[in-house]
Amino acid sequence: xxxxxxxxxxxxxEEALPHARLSEDTRERLARPRSSLKVSIPVRxxxxxxxxxxxxxxxxxxxxxxxxxxxxxNAGVTAAEVTTLAFWMTFKTALMDLPFGGxxxxxxxxxxxxxxxxxxRLSRGYIEATADVIxxxxxxxxxxxxxxxxxxxxxxxxxxxxxxxxxxxxxTGKPLAxxxxxGRSSAxxxxxxxxxxxxxxxxxxxxxxxxxxxxxxxxxxxxLASGLAEDGWRVxxxxxxxxxxxxxxxLDVAKLREHKSSTGSLGDAPVGEVLDPEQLIAVACDALIPxxxxxxxxxxxAGDVRARVVFEVANGPVTADADRILDDLGVDVVPDILVNAxxxxxxxxxxxxxxxxxxxxxxxxxxxxxxxxxxETRAVADLADERGLRLRTAAYVHAxxxxxxxxxxxxxxxxxGQSR
Ligand code: NAD
Numbered sequence: 001x002x003x004x005x006x007x008x009x010x011x012x013x014e015e016a017l018p019h020a021r022l023s024e025d026t027r028e029r030l031a032r033p034r035s036s037l038k039v040s041i042p043v044r045x046x047x048x049x050x051x052x053x054x055x056x057x058x059x060x061x062x063x064x065x066x067x068x069x070x071x072x073x074n075a076g077v078t079a080a081e082v083t084t085l086a087f088w089m090t091f092k093t094a095l096m097d098l099p100f101g102g103x104x105x106x107x108x109x110x111x112x113x114x115x116x117x118x119x120x121r122l123s124r125g126y127i128e129a130t131a132d133v134i135x136x137x138x139x140x141x142x143x144x145x146x147x148x149x150x151x152x153x154x155x156x157x158x159x160x161x162x163x164x165x166x167x168x169x170x171x172t173g174k175p176l177a178x179x180x181x182x183g184r185s186s187a188x189x190x191x192x193x194x195x196x197x198x199x200x201x202x203x204x205x206x207x208x209x210x211x212x213x214x215x216x217x218x219x220x221x222x223x224l225a226s227g228l229a230e231d232g233w234r235v236x237x238x239x240x241x242x243x244x245x246x247x248x249x250x251l252d253v254a255k256l257r258e259h260k261s262s263t264g265s266l267g268d269a270p271v272g273e274v275l276d277p278e279q280l281i282a283v284a285c286d287a288l289i290p291x292x293x294x295x296x297x298x299x300x301x302a303g304d305v306r307a308r309v310v311f312e313v314a315n316g317p318v319t320a321d322a323d324r325i326l327d328d329l330g331v332d333v334v335p336d337i338l339v340n341a342x343x344x345x346x347x348x349x350x351x352x353x354x355x356x357x358x359x360x361x362x363x364x365x366x367x368x369x370x371x372x373x374x375x376e377t378r379a380v381a382d383l384a385d386e387r388g389l390r391l392r393t394a395a396y397v398h399a400x401x402x403x404x405x406x407x408x409x410x411x412x413x414x415x416x417g418q419s420r
């Protein structure tokens with residue numbers, strides 16, 4: 001692996017390798033990204049000064065199709081982080097059998113420090129700086145941390161200005177008015193619900209009204225809490241960055257969502273007992289569902305986990321150290337590349353609709369999402385049974401074997417761009 005790949009990704013990859021049917025070509029192809037671009041984005045600030053932000057776009061692998069992956073705006077963004085996330089996107093798109101490779105982008109900026117007009121200039125500047133390496137057949141960005149529909153709208157418009165023509169399939173996660181797709185905002189939680197429903201009897205046999213603790217009460221976590229409550233789960237704890245709320249009999253999720261949307265936080269919640277957010281990890285429950293941050297369950301707190309299964313809705317919420325501790329405790333971990341793949345799957349639908357000049361109904365989106373999520377969840381569970389693997393390893397192996405089939409099918413000449 002390149003020294004750019006963060007340690008956790010390298011460890012997970014190495015763990016899966018012995019269990020996968022993998023060619024030497026694939027191992028070599030996945031050892032480093034296909035292309036990495038670092039750009040400087042000059043932005044005129046509202047006070048008249050000029051500030052320059054560092055931006056990145058990485059295409060990790062494009063054997064199965066154009067790169068696909070979000071753009072994040074975060075103060076701590078680095079080349080290594082973007083590369084690692086692009087590496088995992090390669091696995092996620094392969095796992096879901098989408099006709100894409102893996103990519104990712106980011107800008108090192110604290111978006112809260114920018115006015116809306118500055119944010120728009122930065123978003124347009126990012127596209128101006130990367131326009132040569134994105135496009136419907138090359139690399140298709142989408143939203144990620146702190147980039148939303150509005151940002152995608154600015155970016156899609158800027159791309160059209162540069163191309164002097166509409167190319168809606170160049171970016172996904174756009175507003176509906178600019179070729180977005182219905183159901184995108186609930187896609188991640190809907191996808192996670194399908195995975196959880198399908199695996200429930202396997203990971204929690206003989207539990208009638210299972211208890212869930214959900215870290216993160218944002219777009220993904222809050223919608224998932226409602227879905228689980230409707231499915232008969234007891235949502236015993238939820239948290240955001242300000243507080244955790246707990247009730248062993250199950251919280252009134254609708255009330256909490258109302259409170260969060262009117263006050264912006266879970267502090268002073270009208271139901272349940274308010275705890276420190278850090279305490280959520282240690283709550284007695286059947287399923288722990290981290291839906292906030294990377295690395296939330298780590299070597300120092302994994303031993304406190306009292307759940308029987310962890311469903312990773314956030315990207316990379318369990319570190320490799322924590323993974324080993326959870327394994328020793330007998331806690332199953334269902335990995336992010338499966339659990340949160342609903343988002344990229346619905347992005348695929350948006351790309352298809354845009355390329356066909358079509359509009360999809362929300363009903364069609366839901367139907368196709370369920371079919372995709374169930375097919376791959378079944379495939380991962382079957383592979384785990386056949387080869388005696390943990391669900392996490394089985395998911396990586398399933399993706400790796402799809403990648404190896406694609407790499408081998410390209411042949412050596414095509415792969416290295418050499419003529420015969
Ligand atoms: P969001 O910003 O809407 O919500 C994040 C939530 O986490 C907020 O409620 C925030 O208060 C909470 N939070 C932050 N720090 C916390 C802490 N220390 N303890 C407890 N809660 C904390 O983000 P989102 O879109 O819901 O995404 C959440 C996670 O899911 C991220 O890891 C993201 O990468 C992943 N994900 C999201 C999507 C999607 O489509 N939304 C798709 C794939 C993966």
